[in-house]
Amino acid sequence: MSLLSLDHKDVARRYLWSGLGFLLLGGLLALAIRWQWAWPGQPVPGLAWALPESRGALTPPTYTAVFTMHGLVMIFFAVTPLLFGALGHFVLPLAIGARGLAFPRLSALGYWIYALGGVLVLASFAVRLGPASAGWTAYPPLSTSAFTPGLGQTLVTVAVLCAGTSAFTYGLNFVVTVARCRAPGMTWGRLPLTVWGLFFASVLNVLFVPVLAAATALLLMDRLLGTQFFIAGAAAVGGGGDPVVYQHLFWLFGHPEVYILILPAWGMVGDLVAFFSRKPAHGYRLTAGAMGTVSALSGLVYAHHLFTSGMSPLLGRTFMVLTLLISLPAEVMFLNWLMTLWRGSVRLTSPMLAALATMVVFGLGGITGLALGAVATDVPLHGTLWVVGHFHLTMGAASFLGVFAGLYFWFPKMFGRALHEGLAKVHVLSSAVLFLGVFGGQLAAGYAGQLRRLYDPYQYTYLKHLLPLNQWTTVCAFLLGAVQVVFVVNLVWTLRRGRAAEANPWQVGTLEWTCASSPPGEGNFTQVPVVLRGPHALSQPEVLERLGRDWIGQAEVLPGVARQDTTEEAVPASEGTVSTVRSVT
Amino acid sequence: MSTSAETAPHPSSGMTSDMSARTLALREDAAVDRPRIDALPGERTSVEGRTQPSSNAPSATSARTLALPEDASVDGHRIDALLGWSHRFEAGMAALALGWMVVAVWRFRNAKRAASDGGTKRSRAWVFGLALSTFLVVDGALLVGSEGYLRDVLWNLQVPATDPRTVRIEINAHQWSWEARYAGEDNRFNTPDDVVTWNDLRVPAGVPVWVQLVSTDVVHGFSLPNFRVKLDAIPGRVNQTWFRAAREGTWEVACYQHCGTSHYRMRGELRALSQEAYAAWLREAGRQAVQAYDVDDSAAHWGWEWKAP
Ligand code: HEM
Ligand SMILES: [Cu+2]
Ligand SMILES: [Cu+2]
Numbered sequence: 001m002s003l004l005s006l007d008h009k010d011v012a013r014r015y016l017w018s019g020l021g022f023l024l025l026g027g028l029l030a031l032a033i034r035w036q037w038a039w040p041g042q043p044v045p046g047l048a049w050a051l052p053e054s055r056g057a058l059t060p061p062t063y064t065a066v067f068t069m070h071g072l073v074m075i076f077f078a079v080t081p082l083l084f085g086a087l088g089h090f091v092l093p094l095a096i097g098a099r100g101l102a103f104p105r106l107s108a109l110g111y112w113i114y115a116l117g118g119v120l121v122l123a124s125f126a127v128r129l130g131p132a133s134a135g136w137t138a139y140p141p142l143s144t145s146a147f148t149p150g151l152g153q154t155l156v157t158v159a160v161l162c163a164g165t166s167a168f169t170y171g172l173n174f175v176v177t178v179a180r181c182r183a184p185g186m187t188w189g190r191l192p193l194t195v196w197g198l199f200f201a202s203v204l205n206v207l208f209v210p211v212l213a214a215a216t217a218l219l220l221m222d223r224l225l226g227t228q229f230f231i232a233g234a235a236a237v238g239g240g241g242d243p244v245v246y247q248h249l250f251w252l253f254g255h256p257e258v259y260i261l262i263l264p265a266w267g268m269v270g271d272l273v274a275f276f277s278r279k280p281a282h283g284y285r286l287t288a289g290a291m292g293t294v295s296a297l298s299g300l301v302y303a304h305h306l307f308t309s310g311m312s313p314l315l316g317r318t319f320m321v322l323t324l325l326i327s328l329p330a331e332v333m334f335l336n337w338l339m340t341l342w343r344g345s346v347r348l349t350s351p352m353l354a355a356l357a358t359m360v361v362f363g364l365g366g367i368t369g370l371a372l373g374a375v376a377t378d379v380p381l382h383g384t385l386w387v388v389g390h391f392h393l394t395m396g397a398a399s400f401l402g403v404f405a406g407l408y409f410w411f412p413k414m415f416g417r418a419l420h421e422g423l424a425k426v427h428v429l430s431s432a433v434l435f436l437g438v439f440g441g442q443l444a445a446g447y448a449g450q451l452r453r454l455y456d457p458y459q460y461t462y463l464k465h466l467l468p469l470n471q472w473t474t475v476c477a478f479l480l481g482a483v484q485v486v487f488v489v490n491l492v493w494t495l496r497r498g499r500a501a502e503a504n505p506w507q508v509g510t511l512e513w514t515c516a517s518s519p520p521g522e523g524n525f526t527q528v529p530v531v532l533r534g535p536h537a538l539s540q541p542e543v544l545e546r547l548g549r550d551w552i553g554q555a556e557v558l559p560g561v562a563r564q565d566t567t568e569e570a571v572p573a574s575e576g577t578v579s580t581v582r583s584v585t
Numbered sequence: 586m587s588t589s590a591e592t593a594p595h596p597s598s599g600m601t602s603d604m605s606a607r608t609l610a611l612r613e614d615a616a617v618d619r620p621r622i623d624a625l626p627g628e629r630t631s632v633e634g635r636t637q638p639s640s641n642a643p644s645a646t647s648a649r650t651l652a653l654p655e656d657a658s659v660d661g662h663r664i665d666a667l668l669g670w671s672h673r674f675e676a677g678m679a680a681l682a683l684g685w686m687v688v689a690v691w692r693f694r695n696a697k698r699a700a701s702d703g704g705t706k707r708s709r710a711w712v713f714g715l716a717l718s719t720f721l722v723v724d725g726a727l728l729v730g731s732e733g734y735l736r737d738v739l740w741n742l743q744v745p746a747t748d749p750r751t752v753r754i755e756i757n758a759h760q761w762s763w764e765a766r767y768a769g770e771d772n773r774f775n776t777p778d779d780v781v782t783w784n785d786l787r788v789p790a791g792v793p794v795w796v797q798l799v800s801t802d803v804v805h806g807f808s809l810p811n812f813r814v815k816l817d818a819i820p821g822r823v824n825q826t827w828f829r830a831a832r833e834g835t836w837e838v839a840c841y842q843h844c845g846t847s848h849y850r851m852r853g854e855l856r857a858l859s860q861e862a863y864a865a866w867l868r869e870a871g872r873q874a875v876q877a878y879d880v881d882d883s884a885a886h887w888g889w890e891w892k893a894p
Contacts (some may be wrong), residue, residue: 060846135843141820142803142845147760233820234801243804243819277693280703283712308806309817310824313740320731324724331716334682336704339712341689345699348690356686363682370723371671374731376664376739379815380653383806383841449654449810451841455849460837462654462810469650539699550699 006104007522008089013414014111015085018118022077029070031481034438036063038467038474040456063455064133065152069121071136072156075257076163077118079399083264084170084205085111087406088198090414092174094512095192097183097531097555099523102176110169117162124152124159132156135453137250138219140230140243145223147235154223161216164209167260171205174198183511183555185531190554192510192535193274193281194406196288197267200295201260208256208299215249247306255302259294261395262362265402266291266333269355269362271535272405273337275508276352277344278550280536283336290329290336297326307378316375323373330366334359345539349506350424354405357432358398364436365393368443386446389439397435404428404487411494412501416518419498423490427483434480441473507551510535514553529555654810657836657857659791659829660738661813667730674723742894745795745827752788752863753795757887758805758818761851763838766888769871775888777878780870784853786838789863790830797825797892806841809855817842823892830857 003014035044036058043056051062058066089107093100101107124131129150134143138157141147178191178199191199221227228236230246274281281287303311303319311319337359346352368390371377381387408424411417445466450457457463457470504513512520515529531554537543543552546559656665693699704712738744745751755766755774762784769778788794798807800818808815809828816826838853858866879885 060849064843064846064848139804139842142843147803147845231820232822233799236821240821242821244822277699279699279701282704283709284703286709286712308815309819310822313735316735316740317732321728324728327724328716328720331719332713335712335716338682338685338689339704339708341686341693343700344689344693345696346690346693347695356690359686360683364679367675367678370675370727371668373724374667374671374727376731376734377668377671377727379739380661380664380668380810380813382815383808444651448650448652451808451839453843453848457849459849459852460839462837466650536703539701541701 004108006100006108008093008101008104008107009414009520011107011111012086012088012090015081015089015114016414018115019078019082019086022073022118022121023079023082026070026074026078027481027484029066029073031477032058032066033063033070034474034477036066036455037457038471040458058455060455061133062130064135064453065130067453068132068135068138069125069156072132072160073121074396075136075261076160076167077114077121079261079395079403080163080167081114082403083261083399083406084167084174084198084201085114087268087403087410088170088174088202088264091406091410091512092195092198093177093181094413094516094520094524095195095510095535096178096181096186097511097515097525097529098177098181099525099528100181101173102181103173106169107173110166110173113162113169114166117159117166120155120159120162124155127151127155137254138216139250140219140222140246141233141235143219143223144231144235146231154220157216157220157223161213161220164213164216167205168209168213171202171209174202175206178202183529183531185555186511187531189285190531190534191288192267193270193284193287193291194264194267196291197263197265197270200291201263204256204260204263204295204298208253208260211249212253212257215246215253219246244309247309248303251302251305252299255305256295256298258391258395259298261399262402263291263295265358265362265399265405268402268406268409269337269358270333270340271510272351272355272409273340273359274536274538275506276347276349276355277341278347278538279340279344280534280538281336282339282342283332284534284536287333287336290333293329294326294333297322297329301326304373304378307375308382320373320375324370327366327370327373334363334366348425349408350419350421350428351405351409351506353425353432354401354408354428357428358401358405361393361401361432361435361439362398365390365395365398365439368393380449381446383451384446385442385450385452388452389441389443389446392439392442393435397432397439401428401432401435404431409506410512412505413512413516413518413520415495416501417494417498418501418505419494420490423486427486427490430483430486431480434476434483437476438473438480441469441476445469445473507549509533509537509551509553509556511554515555531555532557656811656813657831657834658809658812658814659831660734661811661828663730663734663738664813667727667734670726670730671723674726678719678723739826742795742825742827745793746894748793750789750792750860751795751827752792753797753891754786754788755888755891756786756796756798756807756818758798758800758807758840758844758851759802760845761840761847763807763851763853764887767867767870768891769874770868774891775886778871778875779888780867780874781885782870784838786853786855787863787866788830788855788857789860790833790857792860793827793829795825795827797823797889799823799889801887803844804842805844805851808839808841809836810839811836812855815841823889825892825894830855833857833859 032044041057048056129152131152134148218229222229222231229241230243232240232243270281270287301323304323307316372381411419448466450463450466458467501518511529516524533554535554537552539550544550653665656662757764765782765786767780768774769780771778798816798818800820805818807818812828814826814828816824834857836855838855840848840851
């Protein structure tokens with residue numbers, strides 16, 4: 001695999017390693033925050049080399065940089081790249097029967113732009129005054145040079161622009177690929193739900209990442225060129241601009257971004273729950289439609305992040321109604337997952353455990369968001385760790401577990417080797433439980449009033465009694481960090497000497513498992529498959545009867561049946577009725 | 586990482602148990618280039634025309650970990666009750682979803698056969714119906730409850746505007762303190778008898794307190810956790826809100842928007858006094874303010890003409 005290869009699978013692997021690296025960095029930064037809340041001002045174990053003056057203790061300015069970089073790294077350099085860069089790049093073309101992405105050069109370029117951003121992020125830790133420190137939201141005027149003068153803030157802002165550019169390129173690439181490059185017979189109604197999730201999320205990327213780019217570019221101009229788009233108050237000279245405009249632009253991107261982070265995971269959960277219940281997904285169209293509805297609404301609810309910004313009552317009411325509305329499609333989708341389990345034959349494989357764990361943490365995350373959607377109940381919770389717990393359950397824990405559901409599921413396809421199931425299960429289960437511990441603790445602390453981003457929450461008398469709770473939460477967080485070692489061991493061991501994966505270890509019918517080798521060669525398929533049915537044709541009586549197994553490839557011809565393809569775009573007879581199934585045993 | 590523009594707090598043993606020692610240690614080290622007038626318990630600084638909090642610490646009564654901060658406001662109980670309802674819904678939905686999942690996994694684990702359909706028309710209608718009714722009940726309750734509070738309290742500035750006893754306060758948030766301005770006897774802002782306090786809000790219990798809020802530097806967040814009040818202070822605009830203290834006592838003012846290095850120390854105190862004690866304090870403080878008034882100190886004249894709602 002050369003670094004210049006344009007193959008989508010190679011690009012995916014590049015994103016995978018970079019994403020995992022940044023996940024480690026982001027995780028370590030999270031542990032530093034947690035340490036500070038449990039043992040404020042005490043030296044963080046192992047950090048003395050980086051902070052010699054304080055012998056490893058976080059100082060207030062370091063602390064602001066740490067939480068800022070944690071958020072930015074996790075969102076832009078770890079989780080999005082893992083979901084889209086790694087899993088999306090790898091799976092999407094295979095799952096729709098394409099030989100590659102629509103624009104292979106663009107996808108390779110996208111990675112390098114992302115990598116450049118990553119380098120800037122790392123470099124920012126080495127410059128004077130450290131990396132960015134104005135929060136991942138980077139609200140001006142704080143994020144302008146009058147208040148955050150360091151070069152690091154500028155570097156990281158450019159890095160975010162890089163990550164955004166790469167997100168835009170793969171978003172565009174995925175949209176075009178799904179629209180134009182599906183194999184014959186792969187109708188929209190036969191797409192795996194994973195592809196639906198990636199597709200909708202990619203549409204959101206294309207629509208809303210440019211908004212972030214605009215806001216960020218204007219902010220950079222305020223920082224570097226002396227413009228005043230977002231500057232007001234004492235720092236404004238003659239006129240000035242309006243910081244609130246930035247907030248609206250930021251969240252117009254920021255809210256869809258949280259759906260960008262979860263839609264691929266939703267899609268995977270939908271597929272995995274069906275695969276490992278050995279039955280078709282319940283209400284496939286309803287689920288895909290629900291994901292589409294959420295995506296459509298996602299740009300219309302963003303100002304619930306600004307309920308306390310002094311918005312006009314008209315706007316406040318509108319966004320409250322729209323926000324609450326979004327819970328309807330989410331509920332439909334969730335109930336469909338549950339219904340898929342029902343009357344199935346549930347197999348608790350590691351990807352299935354991860355999918356179920358994703359459902360649990362996402363469910364709790366969604367439920368705890370309801371109170372934030374109504375203005376009155378948002379008031380006491382806004383800006384507290386309740387919000388932090390809520391969004392970590394959804395886009396932190398759920399996306400994280402979604403990534404691992406996908407990784408455990410597709411790993412044999414990516415590398416041709418089978419991970420150790422036992423270790424994978426231990427990793428998934430312990431992570432899920434500890435996630436609940438960490439983010440449950442944050443919800444509780446937030447409910448009791450603990451505000452976000454406080455270097456020392458115990459400055460406040462009304463928060464002093466939360467110290468023991470925070471210490472327990474921190475213990476959970478460190479254990480969570482520790483159990484990731486199980487994954488690393490499994491990964492390294494498997495790549496070195498894991499046994500060769502079977503052709504179709506999960507016994508499912510999607511194209512990547514039934515029509516391509518593991519790992520797939522250049523061009524993915526020896527012959528482009530002709531798709532005959534949907535992604536979840538499991539436990540079909542006629543298949544059981546004729547083939548003696550409970551699954552059938554999406555492009556596999558059922559012996560004795562002339563043609564099952566009932567849709568109008570049936571393959572011309574000249575192409576022959578034999579589709580290109582690699583026979584799998 | 587080289588963020589340390591300032592040195593770290595000296596880690597001393599027993600720090601976690603001795604909050605105030607640590608607090609003070611941090612205080613010395615923070616790189617702050619403006620006069621620091623904080624409201625740390627036990628500290629008293631006097632600046633002309635500005636009153637400082639005296640030494641009693643905020644009341645920290647109900648300190649249960651799993652409870653909201655104590656409610657000391659007249660209207661906050663409505664939010665709390667709504668949150669109570671929302672928790673019941675949350676618990677119900679979580680129990681339903683998790684219970685269903687556990688039962689399904691337990692009952693259908695490795696079952697001999699699986700259904701071959703993706704649901705029937707009926708089962709899909711059932712899913713949609715269940716989702717819709719949950720949505721209508723839960724979101725409906727939140728919407729209606731919230732709307733009532735917004736209409737009667739949060740966005741109903743008619744209450745403070747029409748009540749003759751209303752106390753009006755202009756608050757200027759800046760890195761890293763709360764400057765509050767009272768109109769004084771003449772009831773007009775930006776006049777010599779204005780009373781200006783730092784990190785020290787005083788209000789009479791039981792009457793509407795109407796706050797108008799600005800920031801001169803970065804975005805801050807004005808919150809009174811015990812009064813269910815939160816409002817952004819944003820440079821370039823005046824935001825407003827109001828509340829009523831239910832009883833006398835001392836509570837805390839907290840900044841909830843990240844506003845720089847010492848954000849965590851942007852703490853103030855709010856004292857709810859009896860109406861007589863409040864009037865006496867305002868009269869005395871106004872008298873001192875007139876004496877200390879300096880026409881040329883333009884930086885001190887940051888008040889503005891009260892904005893109509
Ligand atoms: C792996 C375990 C994780 C732990 C223990 C953790 C912990 C924390 C903590 C303690 C904070 C500080 C909250 C505050 O004061 O605002 C925080 C902030 C944040 N985290 Fe995480 N986090 C984790 C994973 C993630 C993941 C996976 C994501 C993203 C997908 C994420 C995104 C964020 C964001 C956006 C912020 C806000 C940063 C800011 O305030 O500027 N975190 N996290
Ligand atoms: Cu949002
Ligand atoms: Cu502040």
